[in-house]
Amino acid sequence: MRTLVLITTLFWSYVTLSNVLYAHSLQADVARISDLIVFAPWGQRVLQHVLLFPALLGCYWASLRIGWTPTWRVLAQSTLGVAFAALTFWAMVLVIELLRLLQLQTAAAGQPPESIGVLWIASFTNFFLSYGFGLTLVTGFALYQRFRDSELRVAALEREWGAARLAALRMQLSPHTLFNLLHTIRGQINWEPQVAQSMMVQLADLLRRLLSAGERDFSLLAEELRFVRLYLELQKQRFADRLTVVLPDLEAQPAIWVPSLILQPLVENAVVHGLAGHGGPIVICVEVLRSSDSLILRVVNTISPDHAIGCDGIGLSNVRERLAVQFGPQARLSAGPTDATTWVARLTMPVLREFTQQHRPPGQPVF
Incomplete structure (x- = not known):
């Protein structure tokens, strides 16, 4: 008013x-x-x-x-x-x-004048046009206000939708990872109880980190690699004679932010699909490559020559969707075999040097 x-x-x-x-x-x-x-x-x-x-x-x-x-x-x-x-x-x-x-x-x-009718018509015509111009101005401004308010509401809904979507994706990871780890520990209870107890302690630590990471959109690269190392250590206790892990030096990693739990599905796929189809040893290698404006994370694992792996599993689809929400076209995931015995999942994303978790909505990082 x-x-x-x-x-x-x-x-x-x-x-x-x-x-x-x-x-x-x-x-x-x-x-x-x-x-x-x-x-x-x-x-x-x-x-x-x-x-x-x-x-x-x-x-x-x-x-x-x-x-x-x-x-x-x-x-x-x-x-x-x-x-x-x-x-x-x-x-x-x-x-x-x-x-x-x-x-x-x-x-x-x-x-x-004596001719009141003529004067009335002249006044009517003049003020009717003025009324129309004013009505156009008022209506146009009201429409602009409604458009502006609708744009603000749409932007707020998009932010809320993006946050809810990311939360749903992170919740999708937690049960999937927990189920696989519990299945691994269950296989050790009867044969190696002490190993199973040790794995339970490590699982508790993993779950604490999982819950903490699940509440954030981004984590430091070193923290993400530390979580991956803890997960792979659990897997190595079961497949000690088959699984070899190569990780980059955590202490040497720069202060770069990456989406929380973004490597976890790729590493889990590497373990599951690398061990499937054969009884021989496998090697899982996590690599970090960085240029001035791009960060490349690679998960390389050996596979059985006779074991076919699909490119559109739950884990890979999850990672692609999270990258689309948080970075749009600036990030991408490619996954596939490079030869008969090697599978490579490659993440490319912008270098995120600064991030304020409480003040920055998903998809709007500072580069």
Whole structure:
């Protein structure tokens, strides 16, 4: 309502000023050839516009409430405009009578012409056009406000949707990882109880890290590698005679942020698919490559020559979706065999050197 009052006030002030100046200019031209008063003095015109302002404001308020669809609303809008324009001549008559009663004006001054119908038509036409221009201005600004508010709501919904989507993806990881690790420990309980107990301690540590990482969108690269190492150590206790792990030096990693748990599905795939289809040893190697503006994470593992691996499993689909949410087209995942015995999953993403978890929405990191 304050915006409507402000816009209507500014518009009507402009209309008042322009009408007063226009009438004064024409009356000056008439005065050169005749003493006849054709146009009302400026004071009367100002009072006329002041009296009309509440009616104009009410019509504009009703117009915004009515709207333009369906057709009967258009007829209602036209009725408002016609009613307002029809009042304008009688507002001038009321001003003249009030000034006469207050003895602020002589009886002859400002008398309307005998042809009241002509004057009424002229006033109606002038103010009906002014009303239409003002209505266009008010309606246009109202539509702009609605568009701006809808854009803000859409942006807020997109942020909330992105956060909810990432949370769902992280929750998808936790049960999947936990199930596989519990299955691994279960296989050791009967044969090697002490190993199973040690693995339970490591699993507790892993779960604490998993819960902590699951509450954040991003983690430091060193923390992500530390989580991967803990997971692979659990797997090595079961497959000590088959599994060889090569990890980069955690202490030498720069302070770079990566999506939390982004490597976990790839490493888990490397273990599951590397061990499947044969009884020989496998090697899992995690590599970190970095350029000025790109970070490349590679998970390389050996596979059985006769074991076919699909490229669209749950883990890979999860990683691709998270990259799309958090980086858009700036990040990508490629996965596939390089030869008959080697499988490579390659993550490429921007180098994220700074990140404020509490103040930055998903997908808007600082590079």
